[in-house]
Amino acid sequence: MSASQGLNDCSRGYATQLDDQDRLRHLRKEFIVPTKADLKSKTLVNSASNSENDDQPCIYFCGNSLGLQPRRTSERIISHLTSWAKKGVYGHFTPHEDSNLPPYLHVDDIAAKLMAPLVGALPEEVALMQTLTANLHLMMASFYRPTEDKYKIILEGKAFPSDHVVESQIRHHGFDPKEAMVLIEPENSGSPTISTSHILSIIEKHASSTALILLPGVQYYTGQYLDIERITSYAHNLGLTIGWDLAHAVGNVSLQLHGWNVDFAVWCNYKYIDSGPGVIGGLFVHSRHGEVDLSTRQDGGAGFRPRLSGWWGGDKATRFGMGSDFVPIPGAPGFQLSNPSVLDLTAVIASLEVFALTSMAAIREKSIALTSYLEDLLLHAPAAVGLDEKGLPYQIITPSNTAERGAQLSLLLKPGLLEGVMKALEDAGVVVDERRPNVIRVAPAPLYNTFTEVWEFVHIFKVACLKAQNGRANGGQEVIALKGQDEKGWAQIK
Ligand SMILES: Cc1ncc(COP(=O)(O)O)c(C=O)c1O
Incomplete structure (x- = not known):
């Protein structure tokens, strides 16, 4: 073909x-048209x-x-509802021979494992949680650390209203969006797409005062797929951190987030992933940013990357110990806040099972x-x-x-x-x-x-x-x- x-x-x-x-062609019958x-x-x-x-x-x-809705979504959801109806709170811990879903406590791990190949990540670099916009805020809380000299965020001028997230983060840190937001506009007024060379030139121009770059993998309006690998590598050579909004890229194009050394990425699962309106979102954090090394605490460090944390991101071994000392799970799961909606995760897993039938x-x-x-x-x-x-x-x-x-x-x-x-x-x-x-x-x-x-x-x-x-x-x-x-x-x- x-x-x-x-x-x-x-x-x-x-x-x-x-x-x-x-x-x-055999996969069409997996969906309700x-x-x-x-x-x-x-x-x-x-x-x-x-x-x-x-x-x-x-x-x-x-x-x-x-x-569209995969046929197996309703089966999986009914099975989850049955386990809740018949087991109540035991459902958190009890595996069932006739269910391919693990106890609620571990559903997030299974979902991340199934999602990882779609975005070219290690399983521990993926977490399914919150929604795209909420995840963007959480990622920026960790990766946007402005200083007096380096405070700008570079994004594209026609970004999905993600620029509101950016604007509010800039204000949250006490800076003025008029100075701190750098918008990449198409170089040619006759075409709404943006060439890679133009993107790189804007990054270079503002590198010395920039704290973060945030770009879309696939641009929602034009459908343009940006060169994630090249732009990420260029940003890194200038010492800059770069994150990606993959709403239109995940399940659509072949991604290699780990290999491309992407710092972080966020996405939703209701577009090409087919998991239903407003369903739980996803994020990627490169393994080098997810390390937990408690030995550095002796020098006054936290032992892990700063973040807005929540109890569900805490080490599973001590999560239910109810202690006040937060130690995150290494990797992306350490950025989770709350126990995730199992209903949502069940829908995402149903879709990912369909993706697993191919590559x-x-x-x-x-x-x-x-x-x-x-x-x-x-x-x-x-x-x-x-x-x-x-x-x-x-x-x-x-x-x-x-x-x-x-x-x-x-x-x-x-x-x-x-x-x-x-x-x-x-x-x-x-x-x-x-x-x-x-x-x-x-x-x-x-x-x-x-x-x-x-x-x-x-x-x-x-x-x-x-x-x-x-x-x-x-x-x-x-x-x-x-x-x-x-x-x-x-x-x-x-
Ligand atoms: C590029 C992009 N970012 C973000 C969103 C929406 O994010 P959320 O799921 O948080 O509403 C969309 C939705 O269409 C989108 O296209």
Whole structure:
């Protein structure tokens, strides 16, 4: 399966052929894909469908926002609820022969072990805890230690509202965000992406006064995948600490956080990890920052990296001793605060079991092929639907280099089309998300999406663009009608 095979053959049959060759196609059945009727229904049970078409699965390209539910999630959650119902507090300690979940006390360890290969970490470098934003604050409490000379934080100008975290941390330490926040803006006003060389030049410019760099692994708006290894290494050579927001990277691209020597990273588990809305988040702390050496206490040191600590991060051997001397578990678990929600962890473990059926390398390989096929069809499929290739009413703002993007393509529509396009997509049972005023984000997830869905999406999307264009030109009246299909299956317009 290569990235650009789609160029020569734009037929639906070719998409089916790509699905037949897909080594991950068996994983789709691990997920519940809503039907079009489910999406339209006003109730949760027995969605009534008005047509045969409504019984079909929707096209769900929104894994960048909220991934689909694995089938095993409800089984695992019911099993957890049963253990709580039947064992009460004994559930903390009692293993069960017919459950693959350990006693509540150790569920966090199992979750971290399953998560580690996805982010290229040692198991002890990962903790599943809190939420992304809370974890960002906790990491900054430990890694942002400003002084009078080195107090700045470098981040990108279009960061997800993480800049509020940064701003509040800067104020918390008594500095002025106007002086202490350095925003990296795209160097070219015609493109929202940022080149690595530009990022490095800003880091170099402010190195002497900077205390921390915080960047996204995959940028939420453009889908750009930053060169984490190179930027981390450059920062380290200048003596700087760097953390990463991996909300859009985890479960999407192959990460090697340990090998790349990343200081810390945070993420959520509801996007490509598929563990449910608002579910518990995750963090990575490199092993060199998680060491506990009590012998240094003799010199007045704490024996571990400073942090905002909580009892659950305390050494397991003494955790229930209820002493007041906090000694953290070595590694990322030593940054935990509270006993974690087992309900949440159960959902994350269910998803990670699905990931364990394959590898991130295989997922990434399919993802590159799937997204490249989407790009090829968006840019080069025949203009049979009536859109002129040269005058397409949209532009892909995600980098075309597959090494610089994950699953998502961000499409910048011509002004005024967004509403009409989104309405037409929704009517056709296609789920993508919008970033106003003019961008839609399209993210086929390799675990459950197919090449045929990509083909159908492009087809529906091009018709949606035409409808939106014509609707605008005719005072909101929809004036296009389909006259049939060409020999490749593309719609033709009367
Ligand atoms: C880049 C990025 N950071 C942070 C968040 C949200 O963090 P939280 O889970 O704490 O609400 C998102 C959510 O979409 C995101 O895209």
